[in-house]
């Protein structure tokens with residue numbers, strides 16, 4: 001584990017992805033940075049990952065990390081509050097090493113490289129996948145080779161901003177096992193179902209065209225995956241070296257190739273890995289394509305939870321966002337899943353452009369139906385956020401969205417800051433969403449059991465008392481006198497997040 005005080009040439013920084021009331025939530029394995037660091041680490045470069053979320057002393061660690069002549073500082077970002085944290089890290093580094101190249105990577109910087117480069121705290125953007133590009137970039141910086149020769153980057157110099165040739169996607173099967181020793185794995189495991197779980201990724205991209213999703217922009221609807229053999233090898237290593245017995249999949253769509261999915265699950269069973277699998281993202285229409293044999297295999301392989309993106313219970317809205325799915329398919333998929341010991345987590349969005357209160361009411365009715373019909377089913381409602389580069393972003397701009405023009409402005413661009421940003425929905429709908437956001441967390445059976453394990457019993461009891469109010473509000477779409485939302489917001493326990 002690289003938590004020694006050894007000085008390094010490259011530091012990769014994982015800024016905290018959340019702030020405020022959400023900051024208490026658990027840390028997440030910095031997969032993006034692990035993937036980016038691994039090829040260089042294997043070639044003997046001295047590289048360190050500093051995770052703000054995991055390390056209260058991150059500033060001190062950052063100040064002390066570098067050798068006297070470091071190569072670069074890298075930072076990852078998603079659109080939202082993580083950007084502010086990223087800038088904070090860059091400022092610390094710039095102060096000590098004013099000439100050290102600062103490299104931004106990750107989803108936000110890849111979607112808007114030129115705009116990101118307008119910040120004085122960014123010199124180079126790695127656009128898209130980091131593995132091969134960052135390796136080539138580090139070597140160019142080290143040897144002084146012109147940056148125009150490095151594929152897949154955007155950089156600035158005295159003459160302006162330049163974008164180099166696009167780099168092809170990496171072959172996931174050719175990537176070595178991740179250099180997990182660069183972080184303290186004990187901090188990232190999650191205890192679920194009596195086992196230690198870790199995030200795991202076996203494929204990238206998705207072939208569908210949902211207009212709210214960043215995936216078609218970043219991955220060009222090209223799905224790439226590790227072969228079953230590689231997936232099993234990587235899992236076995238995590239089991240053997242770190243005692244992991246559970247895998248939380250971060251794949252955008254694990255089941256695009258059903259044959260590959262089947263072979264992975266089949267090998268898990270045949271190799272007697274005795275693992276749990278959770279968070280598998282699956283479409284409702286994929287569930288309908290599975291036969292009994294496939295379901296039984298899923299269960300035998302240890303699948304406990306699947307996440308199903310429903311988005312809306314209204315067909316007009318589903319068609320608008322190009323989900324290529326029908327409400328009927330969702331209902332049938334739920335009925336099919338009922339006979340298996342697998343928890344489906346249905347993910348809904350509210351506040352999509354042009355969505356009306358009646359259409360939101362259809363979503364709520366569908367969520368109620370799914371959780372009523374399948375006692376294991378769980379639902380979550382999130383407020384829609386238009387991410388840059390997506391098709392629906394353009395619709396929102398058309399409907400009045402003030403597009404952020406600077407990196408800093410994107411940091412407030414978060415689904416929790418809806419009162420400021422949601423010009424794309426009418427005031428009546430905005431009020432409804434704001435008023436229902438909190439009570440909707442209580443919809444469904446047993447939902448007053450609060451999500452955080454260490455929740456104080458007083459909070460649990462207050463939540464139980466509040467349950468009838470929540471139920472009434474959701475059932476009647478009645479958001480008058482939203483005292484609870486206002487109180488929680490005033491106390492900083494809910495709502496706005498910077």
Ligand code: B12
Nearest residue numbers: 017031032035074075076078079080082105106126129130
């Ligand atoms: C795990 C995860 C999280 C974790 C945190 C991850 C982390 N980095 O710490 C948690 C749970 C905290 C989280 C939170 C959120 N997330 Co999230 N999350 C993911 C998820 C499922 C996996 C990310 C991952 O590990 N991918 C695998 C790695 C290998 O891919 P990658 O990140 O793209 O990294 C590659 C390149 O981008 C590049 N790269 C990345 N960083 C860097 C840095 C450098 C220096 C270089 C050179 C290269 C480089 O190289 C990497 C390897 O090729 C993705 C979906 C997905 N499949 O990617 C969503 C996703 C990233 N999340 C998303 C969102 C919206 C959120 C939330 C807002 C959701 C919410 N409603 O709360 C929050 C808040 C985040 C915020 N903005 O503040 C969106 C981001 C959209 C956007 N425009 O930014 C995604 C894409 C999901 C989606 N389809 O909408 N998330």
